[in-house]
Amino acid sequence: MKKKIWISLLLLLVLRVFVAYSLDLNFSTWWNIDCGNDVVRPPDLEKFLYWDTDEDLTQSGINARINPTTQVPKEMNTLRFFPDEAQKNCYSLPFINSQRYLIRAGFYYGNYDALSSPPTFDLYLDQKKWSTINTSIIEGSIYHEAVYVTRASGFLSLCLVQTKEGDVPFISSIEAVPLPSDLYFHLDTNYSFILVTRTNLGGDEVRYVDFTSDEKYNRIWTHGEIPSNCISVPTLPDISFTLENEPPNTVMSDSIQSRIATNPIIMTVDLPPRTPYPQLAYFIFYFNEIAALPGNTRTILIYSDGQMKSTVTTEFIKCKVVTIKAVTVAGPTINVTLGTTDGSTLPAIISAMEVFIRGESYEVANGLVTDEGVDELSGNVPAVNEVSGVTREGRDAMGHNELSAGVASVHSLGCLGIDVVHLVSQRPHGGRQTVECKIYN
């Protein structure tokens, strides 16, 4: 009996934490594009996400479907391919000016053309090279993500460029999330930053799954391999204040720790293939401390390719974020080593890590994006705003149709004193819907 009460109390506590965090989730600002789909995909009751088609956003390309259409996530079942050899295969996306975005492009080949020949091609962001997409590297979905501050044109151009005859570019999904200005503020606004890895160390993959998720910006924290000299340890997320870059609590709830105090944690980070070297790498490390024993200390030394870059002394139930900017790396892999000082009694520990490389410069001169870097394209320069038919009329700055008044439905979990409110907003044109979910205590 007593045990039952404790379990109920614990459940209530967990729910309260969950309520506090769910209130912050703001996915009505996320933009999800299911490339190659003929119909808009309304929110399902699981993810509450609205997936637009791409038909108003590009004038070229042909829709195709994977067979069988059983891919998870669903947006990987359709794609748009660009067989046109003119090679100007651009999306023109209406965006808010001077806003930092997380932009993620998804690719799943799935032998849609029955040629068993996954292509390689280039991806451009506002006329500058973002990355090379080699779809034969992994069989599953491939994501390329960048953090990028939009220019003043009101549009962002995303272009797929053929690099080899016969290799037909395609794209399966585009996701964009506006980020608050203090998120990733160490990443300079005049450059694109290309995600190399975002790893949850000690735990499973964490991403937005449904409205209970505490990943608020649609980031994917992949499961990190545990080095053989390390163990996974539970850690407590510090909920007393908002941590820099707002890593989800589920990511901070576990860490990896070296088994022996004198043994460093060594992690290797692979840079994307075909990246020219050297590169400038930006590291973000997330630390968490659970050891409260008096007399114990933990001061971690952070090395990149054997060079000491920073130190951090952990504190009990306090998360710390360390950003190391603009480290020149020779590639194709970076050795990240976390050692401890001689005085430390506890071994190195870490909860999560993000690594970006700095992409092209978008420095503004006389109000125009400079031509730096465009020459490398050798004649394949995709024009800005290739698509002339796109209109922002009747759309908000994110390109969504404007919303009209909402209809609410309420579920009550009376026994726990919690109400779940489903707010359904009707879009005025085409009967489109978006769903927001709020929880009140």
Ligand SMILES: *[C@@H]1O[C@H](CO)[C@@H](O)[C@H](O)[C@H]1NC(C)=O
């Ligand atoms: C959600 O985002 C929109 C657009 O940025 C903003 O106006 C609104 O205040 C946000 N809502 C919450 C709850 O943060």
Ligand SMILES: *[C@@H]1O[C@H](CO)[C@@H](O)[C@H](O)[C@H]1NC(C)=O
């Ligand atoms: C793509 O990746 C595969 C497998 O790693 C490799 O064999 C191939 O050379 C790559 N293609 C290009 C064009 O880099």
Ligand SMILES: *[C@@H]1O[C@H](CO)[C@@H](O)[C@H](O)[C@H]1NC(C)=O
């Ligand atoms: C990374 O570590 C490996 C193994 O210790 C070593 O062989 C390699 O030279 C290191 N690379 C760099 C760039 O330090």
Ligand SMILES: *[C@@H]1O[C@H](CO)[C@@H](O)[C@H](O)[C@H]1NC(C)=O
């Ligand atoms: C970005 O470029 C502009 C124009 O050259 C410059 O004034 C500004 O300081 C730069 N911003 C950063 C963060 O470097």
